[in-house]
Amino acid sequence: MIEVRNLTKRYGLTVAVNNVSFDAKAGEVLGFLGPNGAGKTTTMRILTCYLSADEGTVKVDGYDVFEESIEVRKRIGYLPESAPLYTDMGVIDYLKFIAQVRDIPKSQRSRRLKDVIDICGLEKMIQKDVGELSKGYRQRLGLAQSLIHDPPILILDEPTAGLDPSQIIEIRNLIKDIGKEKTIIFSTHILSEVSATCSRILIINDGEIVANGAPDELAGRAKGEEVIHVGIRGPREEIEAKLEALSLVSDFKRVKSDDDICGYQIVSQKGKNAAEELFHFVVQNHWSLTELRQEAISLEDVFLKLTGSESST
Ligand SMILES: Nc1ncnc2c1ncn2[C@@H]1O[C@H](COP(=O)(O)OP(=O)(O)OP(=O)(O)O)[C@@H](O)[C@H]1O
Numbered sequence: 001m002i003e004v005r006n007l008t009k010r011y012g013l014t015v016a017v018n019n020v021s022f023d024a025k026a027g028e029v030l031g032f033l034g035p036n037g038a039g040k041t042t043t044m045r046i047l048t049c050y051l052s053a054d055e056g057t058v059k060v061d062g063y064d065v066f067e068e069s070i071e072v073r074k075r076i077g078y079l080p081e082s083a084p085l086y087t088d089m090g091v092i093d094y095l096k097f098i099a100q101v102r103d104i105p106k107s108q109r110s111r112r113l114k115d116v117i118d119i120c121g122l123e124k125m126i127q128k129d130v131g132e133l134s135k136g137y138r139q140r141l142g143l144a145q146s147l148i149h150d151p152p153i154l155i156l157d158e159p160t161a162g163l164d165p166s167q168i169i170e171i172r173n174l175i176k177d178i179g180k181e182k183t184i185i186f187s188t189h190i191l192s193e194v195s196a197t198c199s200r201i202l203i204i205n206d207g208e209i210v211a212n213g214a215p216d217e218l219a220g221r222a223k224g225e226e227v228i229h230v231g232i233r234g235p236r237e238e239i240e241a242k243l244e245a246l247s248l249v250s251d252f253k254r255v256k257s258d259d260d261i262c263g264y265q266i267v268s269q270k271g272k273n274a275a276e277e278l279f280h281f282v283v284q285n286h287w288s289l290t291e292l293r294q295e296a297i298s299l300e301d302v303f304l305k306l307t308g309s310e311s312s313t
Protein backbone atom coordinates (compact mmCIF):
# COMPACT_ATOMS: atom_id res chain seq x y z
CA MET A 1 0.00 0.00 0.00
CA ILE A 2 2.84 2.36 0.91
CA GLU A 3 6.35 1.75 -0.31
CA VAL A 4 9.16 4.00 0.85
CA ARG A 5 12.61 3.47 -0.61
CA ASN A 6 15.84 5.20 0.35
CA LEU A 7 14.11 8.40 1.30
CA THR A 8 16.39 11.28 2.27
CA LYS A 9 15.46 14.84 3.19
CA ARG A 10 17.93 17.52 4.20
CA TYR A 11 17.38 20.96 5.64
CA GLY A 12 20.69 22.66 4.98
CA LEU A 13 23.19 20.63 6.93
CA THR A 14 20.54 18.81 8.95
CA VAL A 15 19.66 15.39 7.58
CA ALA A 16 16.06 15.12 8.81
CA VAL A 17 15.39 11.78 7.07
CA ASN A 18 18.34 9.62 6.18
CA ASN A 19 17.95 6.81 3.64
CA VAL A 20 14.72 5.49 5.09
CA SER A 21 12.93 2.48 3.58
CA PHE A 22 9.81 0.73 4.81
CA ASP A 23 6.48 -0.66 3.68
CA ALA A 24 2.98 -0.40 5.04
CA LYS A 25 0.70 -3.16 3.89
CA ALA A 26 -3.04 -2.88 3.45
CA GLY A 27 -4.83 -3.06 6.79
CA GLU A 28 -1.75 -2.46 8.91
CA VAL A 29 -1.68 -0.04 11.80
CA LEU A 30 1.87 1.17 11.85
CA GLY A 31 3.25 3.09 14.83
CA PHE A 32 5.94 5.59 14.05
CA LEU A 33 7.85 6.01 17.24
CA GLY A 34 10.74 8.33 17.91
CA PRO A 35 12.02 11.13 20.13
CA ASN A 36 11.67 14.83 19.28
CA GLY A 37 13.39 15.77 16.06
CA ALA A 38 13.67 12.14 14.89
CA GLY A 39 12.13 12.88 11.49
CA LYS A 40 8.58 11.60 11.97
CA THR A 41 6.76 14.72 10.81
CA THR A 42 9.16 15.22 7.92
CA THR A 43 8.56 11.66 6.67
CA MET A 44 4.80 12.03 7.02
CA ARG A 45 4.78 15.32 5.16
CA ILE A 46 6.63 13.70 2.28
CA LEU A 47 4.22 10.74 2.25
CA THR A 48 1.28 13.13 2.06
CA CYS A 49 2.77 15.26 -0.75
CA TYR A 50 3.32 18.35 1.40
CA LEU A 51 7.07 18.23 1.10
CA SER A 52 9.56 17.21 -1.53
CA ALA A 53 12.47 14.88 -0.85
CA ASP A 54 16.12 15.03 -1.87
CA GLU A 55 16.47 11.37 -2.69
CA GLY A 56 14.39 8.23 -2.81
CA THR A 57 10.94 7.19 -3.92
CA VAL A 58 7.57 6.85 -2.23
CA LYS A 59 4.69 4.96 -3.76
CA VAL A 60 1.16 4.99 -2.42
CA ASP A 61 -1.12 2.36 -3.85
CA GLY A 62 1.28 2.19 -6.80
CA TYR A 63 1.28 5.95 -7.43
CA ASP A 64 4.44 8.00 -7.15
CA VAL A 65 4.16 10.70 -4.49
CA PHE A 66 6.26 13.14 -6.48
CA GLU A 67 4.89 12.43 -9.97
CA GLU A 68 1.25 11.61 -9.33
CA SER A 69 0.43 13.60 -6.24
CA ILE A 70 -3.24 14.13 -7.11
CA GLU A 71 -3.86 10.38 -7.16
CA VAL A 72 -1.92 9.97 -3.92
CA ARG A 73 -3.83 12.73 -2.14
CA LYS A 74 -7.14 11.11 -3.08
CA ARG A 75 -6.08 7.95 -1.26
CA ILE A 76 -4.69 9.55 1.86
CA GLY A 77 -6.29 11.27 4.82
CA TYR A 78 -3.84 13.37 6.80
CA LEU A 79 -4.00 14.72 10.31
CA PRO A 80 -1.07 17.11 10.59
CA GLU A 81 0.84 17.75 13.81
CA SER A 82 -1.10 20.94 14.44
CA ALA A 83 -4.35 20.61 12.59
CA PRO A 84 -5.07 23.74 10.55
CA LEU A 85 -8.61 24.21 11.71
CA TYR A 86 -10.39 27.48 11.04
CA THR A 87 -11.40 28.65 14.49
CA ASP A 88 -14.16 31.05 13.51
CA MET A 89 -15.99 28.50 11.35
CA GLY A 90 -18.85 26.38 12.63
CA VAL A 91 -17.96 22.69 13.03
CA ILE A 92 -20.46 21.62 10.41
CA ASP A 93 -19.46 24.41 8.01
CA TYR A 94 -15.85 23.40 8.37
CA LEU A 95 -16.64 19.81 7.45
CA LYS A 96 -18.79 20.94 4.53
CA PHE A 97 -15.93 23.11 3.35
CA ILE A 98 -13.48 20.20 3.53
CA ALA A 99 -15.95 17.96 1.66
CA GLN A 100 -16.07 20.57 -1.06
CA VAL A 101 -12.28 20.92 -1.22
CA ARG A 102 -12.04 17.15 -1.39
CA ASP A 103 -14.37 17.23 -4.37
CA ILE A 104 -16.93 14.90 -2.90
CA PRO A 105 -19.96 14.87 -5.24
CA LYS A 106 -22.81 16.99 -3.86
CA SER A 107 -25.15 14.03 -3.77
CA GLN A 108 -22.83 12.18 -1.37
CA ARG A 109 -21.77 15.06 0.87
CA SER A 110 -24.44 14.87 3.55
CA ARG A 111 -24.01 11.09 3.81
CA ARG A 112 -20.23 11.43 4.26
CA LEU A 113 -20.67 14.24 6.77
CA LYS A 114 -23.04 12.14 8.81
CA ASP A 115 -20.66 9.18 8.66
CA VAL A 116 -17.58 11.02 9.90
CA ILE A 117 -19.59 12.81 12.59
CA ASP A 118 -20.76 9.40 13.78
CA ILE A 119 -17.36 7.74 13.61
CA CYS A 120 -15.61 10.56 15.44
CA GLY A 121 -18.35 11.13 18.03
CA LEU A 122 -18.93 14.76 17.10
CA GLU A 123 -22.76 14.86 17.28
CA LYS A 124 -22.84 17.02 20.39
CA MET A 125 -20.46 19.56 18.92
CA ILE A 126 -21.97 20.28 15.54
CA GLN A 127 -23.64 23.51 16.70
CA LYS A 128 -20.37 24.95 17.98
CA ASP A 129 -17.64 26.97 16.37
CA VAL A 130 -14.30 25.25 15.87
CA GLY A 131 -12.67 27.75 18.25
CA GLU A 132 -14.99 26.68 21.06
CA LEU A 133 -13.94 23.05 20.97
CA SER A 134 -11.73 21.48 23.60
CA LYS A 135 -8.41 20.06 22.45
CA GLY A 136 -9.79 16.52 22.34
CA TYR A 137 -12.75 17.49 20.20
CA ARG A 138 -10.51 19.53 17.92
CA GLN A 139 -8.47 16.40 17.45
CA ARG A 140 -11.64 14.46 16.64
CA LEU A 141 -12.60 17.12 14.15
CA GLY A 142 -9.12 16.85 12.63
CA LEU A 143 -9.65 13.13 12.34
CA ALA A 144 -13.08 13.69 10.80
CA GLN A 145 -11.61 15.98 8.12
CA SER A 146 -8.97 13.34 7.33
CA LEU A 147 -11.70 10.70 6.89
CA ILE A 148 -14.22 12.65 4.91
CA HIS A 149 -13.28 11.31 1.46
CA ASP A 150 -13.13 7.78 2.88
CA PRO A 151 -9.45 7.24 2.02
CA PRO A 152 -7.96 3.77 2.36
CA ILE A 153 -4.89 5.25 4.09
CA LEU A 154 -4.65 7.52 7.10
CA ILE A 155 -1.53 9.35 8.19
CA LEU A 156 -1.88 10.78 11.68
CA ASP A 157 0.87 12.91 13.18
CA GLU A 158 0.70 12.60 16.97
CA PRO A 159 -3.07 12.27 17.13
CA THR A 160 -3.05 12.07 20.93
CA ALA A 161 -0.60 14.89 21.70
CA GLY A 162 -1.86 17.22 24.40
CA LEU A 163 -4.90 15.15 25.32
CA ASP A 164 -5.88 14.09 28.82
CA PRO A 165 -5.65 10.38 29.68
CA SER A 166 -9.30 9.59 29.04
CA GLN A 167 -9.25 11.41 25.71
CA ILE A 168 -6.07 9.55 24.79
CA ILE A 169 -7.85 6.27 25.37
CA GLU A 170 -10.85 7.42 23.33
CA ILE A 171 -8.73 8.53 20.36
CA ARG A 172 -6.68 5.36 20.62
CA ASN A 173 -9.81 3.22 20.49
CA LEU A 174 -11.03 5.26 17.57
CA ILE A 175 -7.77 4.59 15.73
CA LYS A 176 -8.05 0.91 16.52
CA ASP A 177 -11.60 0.82 15.18
CA ILE A 178 -10.76 2.72 12.02
CA GLY A 179 -7.68 0.53 11.62
CA LYS A 180 -9.92 -2.49 11.08
CA GLU A 181 -10.72 -1.12 7.65
CA LYS A 182 -7.86 1.15 6.75
CA THR A 183 -4.10 1.33 6.61
CA ILE A 184 -2.91 3.73 9.28
CA ILE A 185 0.46 5.23 10.05
CA PHE A 186 0.56 7.30 13.19
CA SER A 187 3.39 8.90 15.07
CA THR A 188 3.86 9.21 18.78
CA HIS A 189 6.47 9.44 21.52
CA ILE A 190 4.36 7.29 23.79
CA LEU A 191 5.41 3.69 23.97
CA SER A 192 2.30 2.30 25.58
CA GLU A 193 0.37 3.83 22.72
CA VAL A 194 2.10 1.82 20.04
CA SER A 195 1.92 -1.43 21.95
CA ALA A 196 -1.79 -0.83 22.60
CA THR A 197 -2.74 0.13 19.08
CA CYS A 198 -0.27 -1.04 16.45
CA SER A 199 0.33 -4.23 14.57
CA ARG A 200 3.82 -3.01 13.72
CA ILE A 201 6.24 -0.47 15.06
CA LEU A 202 8.90 1.55 13.32
CA ILE A 203 11.35 3.21 15.62
CA ILE A 204 13.04 6.21 14.07
CA ASN A 205 15.96 8.08 15.55
CA ASP A 206 18.08 10.83 14.03
CA GLY A 207 16.36 10.34 10.68
CA GLU A 208 17.07 6.62 10.52
CA ILE A 209 14.90 3.57 11.10
CA VAL A 210 16.47 1.67 13.97
CA ALA A 211 13.81 -1.01 14.41
CA ASN A 212 10.89 -2.42 12.49
CA GLY A 213 8.68 -5.22 13.82
CA ALA A 214 5.65 -6.33 15.81
CA PRO A 215 5.54 -5.00 19.39
CA ASP A 216 6.29 -8.41 20.92
CA GLU A 217 9.03 -9.10 18.45
CA LEU A 218 10.78 -5.86 19.28
CA ALA A 219 10.44 -6.41 22.98
CA GLY A 220 11.95 -9.86 22.54
CA ARG A 221 14.86 -8.43 20.62
CA ALA A 222 15.73 -6.09 23.43
CA LYS A 223 17.89 -8.54 25.25
CA GLY A 224 19.55 -11.78 24.36
CA GLU A 225 18.15 -13.40 27.46
CA GLU A 226 14.98 -14.22 29.30
CA VAL A 227 14.05 -13.36 32.84
CA ILE A 228 12.01 -15.91 34.76
CA HIS A 229 10.51 -15.66 38.21
CA VAL A 230 10.38 -18.91 40.04
CA GLY A 231 9.15 -19.80 43.51
CA ILE A 232 10.45 -23.02 45.05
CA ARG A 233 9.52 -24.72 48.30
CA GLY A 234 12.63 -26.52 49.50
CA PRO A 235 15.93 -26.16 51.37
CA ARG A 236 17.45 -22.83 50.45
CA GLU A 237 21.13 -23.69 50.48
CA GLU A 238 20.68 -26.79 48.40
CA ILE A 239 18.45 -24.99 45.88
CA GLU A 240 20.99 -22.24 45.44
CA ALA A 241 23.93 -24.60 45.08
CA LYS A 242 22.09 -26.52 42.39
CA LEU A 243 20.92 -23.37 40.59
CA GLU A 244 24.54 -22.24 40.56
CA ALA A 245 25.47 -25.45 38.77
CA LEU A 246 22.62 -25.37 36.26
CA SER A 247 23.98 -24.51 32.83
CA LEU A 248 20.95 -22.66 31.53
CA VAL A 249 21.07 -20.19 34.40
CA SER A 250 23.42 -17.35 33.61
CA ASP A 251 22.50 -15.40 36.71
CA PHE A 252 20.02 -15.53 39.55
CA LYS A 253 19.08 -13.51 42.56
CA ARG A 254 16.90 -14.31 45.53
CA VAL A 255 14.01 -11.86 45.64
CA LYS A 256 11.95 -13.46 48.37
CA SER A 257 12.37 -15.96 51.14
CA ASP A 258 9.65 -16.68 53.67
CA ASP A 259 9.64 -19.81 55.74
CA ASP A 260 10.51 -22.56 53.33
CA ILE A 261 9.60 -20.83 50.07
CA CYS A 262 12.29 -19.02 48.12
CA GLY A 263 11.60 -16.72 45.19
CA TYR A 264 14.25 -16.21 42.52
CA GLN A 265 14.67 -14.00 39.55
CA ILE A 266 16.57 -16.09 37.06
CA VAL A 267 18.30 -14.78 33.98
CA SER A 268 18.67 -17.48 31.38
CA GLN A 269 20.15 -17.59 27.94
CA LYS A 270 17.56 -17.02 25.26
CA GLY A 271 16.09 -19.91 23.34
CA LYS A 272 16.75 -22.43 26.11
CA ASN A 273 13.14 -23.08 27.02
CA ALA A 274 14.05 -21.98 30.48
CA ALA A 275 10.60 -22.19 32.06
CA GLU A 276 10.16 -25.82 31.09
CA GLU A 277 13.67 -26.78 32.19
CA LEU A 278 13.22 -25.05 35.52
CA PHE A 279 9.99 -26.93 36.06
CA HIS A 280 11.77 -30.28 35.52
CA PHE A 281 14.68 -29.15 37.66
CA VAL A 282 12.37 -28.51 40.60
CA VAL A 283 10.44 -31.73 40.13
CA GLN A 284 13.56 -33.88 39.77
CA ASN A 285 14.85 -32.54 43.06
CA HIS A 286 11.54 -33.37 44.76
CA TRP A 287 10.89 -29.76 45.73
CA SER A 288 7.67 -28.02 44.83
CA LEU A 289 7.04 -25.18 42.50
CA THR A 290 4.99 -22.29 43.88
CA GLU A 291 5.47 -19.83 41.04
CA LEU A 292 6.82 -19.82 37.50
CA ARG A 293 6.46 -16.83 35.25
CA GLN A 294 8.33 -15.16 32.48
CA GLU A 295 8.96 -11.46 32.85
CA ALA A 296 7.94 -9.41 29.86
CA ILE A 297 10.76 -7.22 28.61
CA SER A 298 9.31 -3.81 28.13
CA LEU A 299 9.23 -1.90 24.89
CA GLU A 300 10.69 0.94 26.84
CA ASP A 301 13.91 -1.04 27.16
CA VAL A 302 14.00 -1.47 23.39
CA PHE A 303 13.28 2.16 22.73
CA LEU A 304 15.90 3.48 25.11
CA LYS A 305 18.45 1.02 23.85
CA LEU A 306 17.85 1.76 20.19
CA THR A 307 17.58 5.51 20.45
CA GLY A 308 20.72 5.66 22.55
CA SER A 309 19.08 7.31 25.54
CA GLU A 310 20.28 6.41 29.00
CA SER A 311 19.61 2.81 29.85
CA SER A 312 16.54 1.94 31.83
CA THR A 313 16.63 0.33 35.22
N1 LIG B 1 11.31 23.50 8.08
C1 LIG B 1 12.44 23.04 8.63
N2 LIG B 1 13.60 23.70 8.46
C2 LIG B 1 14.75 23.27 9.00
N3 LIG B 1 14.86 22.14 9.73
C3 LIG B 1 13.75 21.44 9.94
C4 LIG B 1 12.48 21.85 9.40
N4 LIG B 1 11.54 20.94 9.78
C5 LIG B 1 12.19 20.01 10.51
N5 LIG B 1 13.51 20.29 10.61
C6 LIG B 1 14.54 19.47 11.30
O1 LIG B 1 14.43 18.15 10.84
C7 LIG B 1 14.59 17.23 11.90
C8 LIG B 1 13.38 16.30 12.00
O2 LIG B 1 12.25 17.06 12.37
P1 LIG B 1 10.79 16.46 12.46
O3 LIG B 1 9.84 17.59 12.69
O4 LIG B 1 10.54 15.60 11.29
O5 LIG B 1 10.91 15.57 13.76
P2 LIG B 1 9.77 14.78 14.57
O6 LIG B 1 10.22 13.39 14.70
O7 LIG B 1 8.45 15.04 13.97
O8 LIG B 1 9.88 15.47 16.01
P3 LIG B 1 8.72 15.83 17.07
O9 LIG B 1 8.52 14.59 17.86
O10 LIG B 1 9.35 16.90 17.90
O11 LIG B 1 7.51 16.28 16.34
C9 LIG B 1 14.84 18.06 13.15
O12 LIG B 1 16.23 18.13 13.35
C10 LIG B 1 14.29 19.40 12.78
O13 LIG B 1 14.96 20.43 13.46
Ligand SMILES: [Mg+2]
Nearest residue numbers: 040041042081
Ligand atom coordinates in the same frame (compact mmCIF):
# COMPACT_ATOMS: atom_id res chain seq x y z
MG1 LIG C 1 6.74 15.88 14.65
